[in-house]
Amino acid sequence: MRFKGRTWSLLMLLLAFTIVAAGCGGNSGGGEGASEGGGETKPVTKDNKDVVIAINANFITLDPHNAGDTHSISGARTMYEGLMGFNEKMELVPMLAEDHTVSEDGLTYTFNLRKNVKFHDGTDFNAEAVKVNLERIMNEENNLRMRKSFSKVADVQTPDEHTVVITLSEPYNAFLNKTAMALIISPKALEDGIDITKNPVGTGAYKFKEWVQGDRLVVLKNEDYWQEGLPKVDSITFKPVPENGSRIAMLKTGEADFIYPMPTEQVSEVEGDQNIVVDKIDSTIVRYITLNTMKKPYDDLKVRQAINYAIDKEAYIKVVKSGLGSKLTSSMSSMTQYYSEQSGYDYDPEKAKALLAEAGYPEGFEAEIWGENDSETMKGMQFIQQQLALVGIKVEVKSMEGATLSDQINSATPEDAKIQMWYVSWSPSSGDADGATKGLFSSEFFPPAGSNTAYYKNDNVDKWIMDANKSVDPEAAKSIYADIQKQIWEDAPWAFLGVDQVITGKRAYLEGVKAFPDGSINVLNAEIK
């Protein structure tokens, strides 16, 4: 009898121990199995038309006029549409407006609206709907995020049911991009006073089903969508999955059909897997280090150039971006409007040392770099520290939690700002050149007013930015932006590093889901094959 009791307890022990041991020992096995390509041999198919998309953060709001983060905008765009839209190159295309004309003085925009479009609640889409939406955005009391994009609108007229005329108080070159950001909500839903963040009603290809804070957003096929034959799937479910390793695991197991962002580290691993397709496109996200041009020694152009020469951009992409990205060749990405390619600052540590010596720092100097505390940023800062050490600049890496960092940067006046170098990224929210330039390089936008953390001030650049904004002719704007980019490149207020790729992973049977260069996800053409 005693013996029996003991055998039983031993068995339990063994079981408990195996579980723990499996957890530890499995680690090495995990690598081997995975490098062989997931193990499955037959291509997997899907027997329903419900698509699951895993993204790295929560949706903040579904109010399209108040959404600031890319994911919320992606979510809103499944259900809403604007007068204009973006294609996958971030170029403007007609959406709810069939076409438009701009007056020669750049002040009057006339939109001809698409006919026979209905909101999900059955209301007709017409000029009045557009007017109601613009008024909602511009109403100061609502304090919506979109308001500043429409601050130059002086008047909105609706001469007939399918025409909207918008008059601006001064020319605004990026205005059309903004109309693509202003998504149109059903006027009836707005009038009824229902909370549109909980019950979004638009004209988009998908209808709202449910939004469970922090867990999922589900949208269903809109049977009456105005574009023939679309959408081709029954539902789309977005799930926030913050941890990189967990997100990729979901793609491998098929719990997610599409993930964004695809962790760069793991791209090489799944590339041999026939069930998984990785898509890479150049983004509008640029990575750089701002150099405080008002602070010694960064006030010396030679020092700033030296830093640019001292960093091997190719190695940066290889090490920090796992080879997925491209060199930054201007102050904006090649995917941004009015980009103009610059050249120079090829890796040359000897030249960097020579420049430092000329500037009076033959032995280098001690420096500090700031950045956020996510693992990717920390990886980048570590790389920069290693590179600059080779030319004698001893960098201390300070990673801070985002909100703390923002406080540090914005609570200082330009003169006493402690910031030296900041490793950061930027992406213009509507793909326009203004968004990629003004807040970063105009001297009006020193922190806390804006993000010019290099405290860069160049009178020509200041003036050109204003001119470009007011120019009506795209060609003229293009040439002004070329001048701006050339000047910034020469003045080197940044160490120009790289352009991210937008990398997505999907199951092979899924088609038509795409990430755009700004990192938003488009599901209009989603299809299960």
Place this chain on the structure above:
Amino acid sequence: MSDNSTATVISVPEETLVNRPATGKFKAFMSKFMKQKLAVISSAFILLLFIVAIIGPHIVPYPPNEPNYDALMEGPSAAHWAGTDEYGRDILSRLIDGTRLTMAVSLSAVFISAIAGTILGLISGYYGGWIDRLIMRGSDVMFSFPDLLLAIGIVAILGPGLSNVVIAVAVFGTPSFARIIRSVTLSAKESLYVEAAQSMGAKNNRIIWKHIFPETVPSIIVNVSMKIGGAILAAASLSFLGLGAKPTEPDWGAMLSMGRDYLSIAPHIVYFPGFIIFLTVLAFNLIGDGLNDALDPKTKN
């Protein structure tokens, strides 16, 4: 990290550690301790770690911070026994070099909380009354906060850096020390010779220092050894949240959390730091258990 803070309050049945003169029984203790095979092996392992921590910089096969972009994430080989990391640095060298750092962080954090907790516990237990209630309610309040917020708060207020990690880990280790020492103090106070000393008119300070403090020493030793493991894990968890060591420093926890993105493509990057953390924490815990048994007067041989 949250589990650790209470683990030791409980795992040392408080009443078993008192009623025993702390001096003069070293031999008996050693003979009891030496019988705990796991604890003895663990002690040898920790001793080895301390030696590595001291001579580490002299025995590293490669400079621990020197990148080699042509040898990224190479698996273990004859040249690199533990492989190379995402910058092509030798992982073994970083582990050896990081021993000192990791040990220093966890030891100093635990010592700070042991000292603070002991003082608070002694005061609270000896004097009782409002000061006891104040200290105990204070530790209740601290217990009711998730450690994470305390840690984020402390690191955010003080700024990033290892010394602030030490403070954060020490702060959330203090209340449990205070509780344990308080309960030991309470029973020690009741014992005869304290009463005798009191009746002879000895000063409070002297009674605490001469008579009560020695009673608490075994509990302190046991808890310190158990908490070190917890502190290593807490520091690693802070790294996971991006609040730990500077990414450039070869702290084990930082290596583990920085390397986690590579878990499926180059598992050795997280496997080795994870394994060494596991062994170290395990060893400290086993020593703690061994000490607990050896110092427990009721334990029979």
Place this chain on the structure above:
Amino acid sequence: MGRYAIQRLLGVIPLLFIVSILVFMFIHLIPGDPARLVAGKDATLEEINGIREQLGLNLPLWQQYVNYMGDLLKGDLGESVRSGIPVMEMLESRFLPTIILTFTSLGWALIIGLLIGIVTAVNRGKWPDYIGMLAAISGISLPGFWLGLVLIQVFSVQLGWFPTGGIDTWQSYILPSFTLGAGIMSMLARYSRSSMLETMREDYVRTGRAKGLREFTVVGRHALRNSLIQVVTVAGLQFGFLLGGSVMVETVFSIPGMGRLLVDSIAFRDYTVIQALLLMFAAEFILINLIVDLLYGVLNPKIRYASK
């Protein structure tokens, strides 16, 4: 007994009040400006100030506290600074996943912990004791986030046994609750071992043995029952700590619970949500402490409550 319970309950009120002040001060001490974070990186100064005013962040701190407490006493937790959604509504959807997670973790930790405790105590000094304690202590020797990631890699990706996370099926809770419970399991195993050893030395157990009762009966009926009371009490106390530990586990396993909400809210300095969550954690912790205290008295008549 009844009087004692009421006294203790009333004592919770000032404690919660102090916690609320501390929480409030602590949150505002942490650098970071919610208005700026809400406004986004390309916001103008005017916009930020507008938001600050809207949120009442331009008022003196004491006034903000008074306003907050005023609303709180009326049962209004306010709206999320970041999303404008009522905090109550956010908590409603976040509450259940965390509670399920913590209870399942506690459940299995209790069962396995007790089993290991019994087996090791009965076989004290023999090899099952060593293996058992090694297994138990292993549970507390791994960083939780690492264990979680490894479990996903092995059991979800390689073996395909369990989902990688989420809350869609009951299976999704298996890996996270294992991860979260590992530390507690190890602690309970050690505690039940030592308390078993202790009770087995007690006279009545020895008497039982001397009377020739079977070892199984001695262990099962006498020693176990006594240490069970203590172990369950201790397990109850762990509840608060599990809530804290859920933060990391919920991140790794993408569970939309309160822990992850806390992390997200801290990152955005979403004051109202952080305050609500922390107060709730604190209240829960204090309440469970209280229940455990009272239960202990019920289960163990040796303890009398003196009303001082």
